[in-house]
Amino acid sequence: MHRRRRPLVLAVCAGVTVAALAASMTSAFAATIFTDTFTDGDASGWSKSGGTWAIDGAGVFNQSNAGSELARQFAGDAGWTTYSVQARVRPTSFGSSSGLVGLAARASSSTRMYRLALLGSGRAELQAVNGSSITAIGSASLGVAAGTWYTLRIEASGSTIRGFVNGTQIASGSNSLVGAGRIGLVTAYASGGFDDVVVDSSGGGTPTTPPATSTPPSTPPPTTSGPTTPPPSGWPTPTSSQKVDATIAVSGTFDGGLRRYYGIGDGGQGESQDPMFELAAGATLRNVIIGAPAGDGVHCEGNCTLVNVWWEDVGEDAATFRGGTTYTVDGGGARSASDKVFQHNGAGTVYIRNFRVENSGKLYRACGNCSTSYQRHVVIDNVVVRDTDTIAGINTNWGDTARFSRVTIVGDPDRETSICVKYKGVPKGSEPTKIGEGADGVNCFYAPSDITYQ
Known part of the structure; x- marks a missing residue:
């Protein structure tokens, strides 16, 4: 820095x-x-x-x-x-x-x-x-x-x-x-x-601080189903494969039975690609393997729950949280995200638990230059991280917070993986700047005992 x-x-x-x-x-x-x-x-x-x-x-x-x-x-x-x-x-x-x-x-x-x-x-x-x-x-x-x-x-x-x-x-x-x-x-x-x-x-325009959300959470919410232990070291074997030509709209619960879905987009980082799944407010996506190409992954238009969802090769983003206030990722994993796995554009809190991430840029990023800015929070618990640059990136000037517990980092003897990176959020059209990293008790919350290296 x-x-x-x-x-x-x-x-x-x-x-x-x-x-x-x-x-x-x-x-x-x-x-x-x-x-x-x-x-x-x-x-x-x-x-x-x-x-x-x-x-x-x-x-x-x-x-x-x-x-x-x-x-x-x-x-x-x-x-x-x-x-x-x-x-x-x-x-x-x-x-x-x-x-x-x-x-x-x-x-x-x-x-x-x-x-x-x-x-x-x-x-x-x-x-x-x-x-x-x-x-x-x-x-x-x-x-x-x-x-x-x-x-x-x-x-x-x-x-x-x-x-x-x-x-x-x-x-x-x-x-x-x-x-x-x-x-x-x-x-x-x-x-x-x-x-x-x-x-x-400044000239008296939009203030740098967006509207605050509720009090930042300290623990993940209870889950009614899904894994309670870290995912296995290997990726699951698909029960079958299905090519997808257009976005699948989900309301209620969609259970894929561990079928592989693939075929949207070109597998690149283009921002304009369609999502593979678009979840309405309150929807749950369960037991799905998303193959390549996967377009822009999953879009949550409101509160949503992803249970045992696996991304074999993340293209643009694995999932984007857009319109709600509470989003839960329970179980599953993602690999090969050259930029980020989970993109948080809306307000509220993302809970990521019992998850595995490999060969990626960031597991989570709170948007630093969206057209509308919010105070955002993430709670990360019981995750396994391998060959990933950053676990969470947040915007401290907007009051974002990130909390970590039971994080296991595998194959990183030099401890090069950044746990919590702090950025200065900016208006749309500008690029956020990195201003620091590490636990501070204000925006980034974790103790040495919360991080295990293997």
Whole structure:
């Protein structure tokens, strides 16, 4: 993971005037103008005001003096007006209930800014700070705990200021204290760590955070049938084969009796291929082997259940979850997915359990650039992984979560398989960027005991 630090420079170049470039800042939350992950150990570009700062071996920018009245690091351009700034923030200690660790936007001086603060009292508060005068724009009681990572974001557009914690808006209001300024990392009578700073330009368009779903799940839902142990090492033998010339529509339950279905599409990665099966809301697909070519696999138009479904050679995607809120994959397996096995385009939660994946790019990917964005969740339990680059990819700026338990990774002595990769979701037409990976207790949930290597 390499750091990119890209403050926007207003200059005359190749016929682009300063005014024209400045006007480009009025686009929707789409253009990344600054990022810093601190993984190179370099804090150049940041200016310090108070505190004791250092980047540790894990690439976290820490302020360690909990007795400092105000400790700040600033970066960016004093002329920035309409933008969003996001960072992962971890309080490590609070000197008092009024101590804080937070993120700043539109900092016109070291004491004049908008600040989203995690307080020692357990609250998160969006503040307009003018020296010793602090106006609360809004707050929420979150039970803030030392040692826990939180994703903070401030969106500033005109006089509208909004604050988000872990993808959920906790405050929004109108305030005209300051119209332009830099970003900042801030502590007061507290110590903390900071990572994955991202600044996007904006003009008051669609916010970077989509509508939130229900509380992220912690465990898979109970299943009424299907396998309860990991699938066998070999793929099942089809009872027969059936060529398919047009998409099979499924409502209710379709039991294929382990028949192989094949014949849709060309086996490639074309996005426009038809699915082999299209499941209506509430449908169940059971005991099916999908051969090659398989087009775009299975489309779930609403809540759906896939029980003991096997993909012998994934073409575009094995299954795409589109219109519902709860999708369950119980048993079965997939292999030879050059990109991803399960694509999550709709809202809600995908449960993947008792499943085997081999020779694939990703087992699960929450869409990072769909025309409509949502907060998405995945719960992965009791799966066997072989020759696969990534188990799950999620968009942390939208509050996605991934939970893992009983994951067995086979034939990976160098532990090159990524468990949970974090991306920055973007509008349709742009490409998401990878911003990190690994368990953090905020978006990616697993312990070393949840992952077994064989």
